[in-house]
Amino acid sequence: MDIETRAQEFEQALRRAGVRITRQRAALLRVLAGAGDHPDANQLYQRASEAGAGVSLATVYRTLSALETQGVILKLEFEGEPARFEPADGRHHDHMIDVETGEVMEFVNERIERLQAEIAAEMGYEIVRHRLELYVRRKT
Ligand SMILES: [Zn+2]
Incomplete structure (x- = not known):
């Protein structure tokens, strides 16, 4: 699935969760959709900031939580590591x-x-x- 399609899916999932898609949130979703390296919330926050999306860390956490509840991303909790995230549409690995x-x-x-x-x-x-x-x- 390409980044744009995945970002659209994330947007739809947030809408289903009743979350309004602001410009900043849309930019965050693009960052998340394009991340292939299991980033944690802090890394996503930094990347979104670099991409010009002025989201707060709290918004990042709320967005990730809503996406996880909607089943479009997976939360990975590895020992001794902050929780990491990946799209749920990938092949099992x-x-x-x-x-x-x-x-x-x-x-x-x-x-x-x-x-x-x-x-x-x-x-x-x-x-x-x-x-x-x-x-x-x-x-x-
Ligand atoms: Zn993975």
């Missing part, structure tokens, strides 16, 4: 977090996906959703 740099990487592994389904099935369940996080340190 898991995350690997570098504990030294805080960098968040995405990966998909079909063997892990299958294995998880097998484990659940052996116990009489099917997986509805899952999150897998690997906390890693680069090998020296």
Whole structure:
């Protein structure tokens, strides 16, 4: 999905939540729609400021919360990190977090996906959703 389409979706989601789309908020939504690196609220606030959108940090938090409630973004809460956000429209993936740099990487592994389904099935369940996080340190 391209940035513009995603930003439009975010706008619609906010309208559904009864939030008025100001020029500043629209700019924030564009920043969020174009962020592919799991930013936290502070980073989004800074990027929106740089993009000329004079939003307050409180507005950023309120906007993120409304978007999360509407199901169009996901809140990622990694250990020892402020909450990060990503669009919910992406293909399923898991995350690997570098504990030294805080960098968040995405990966998909079909063997892990299958294995998880097998484990659940052996116990009489099917997986509805899952999150897998690997906390890693680069090998020296
Ligand atoms: Zn991700």
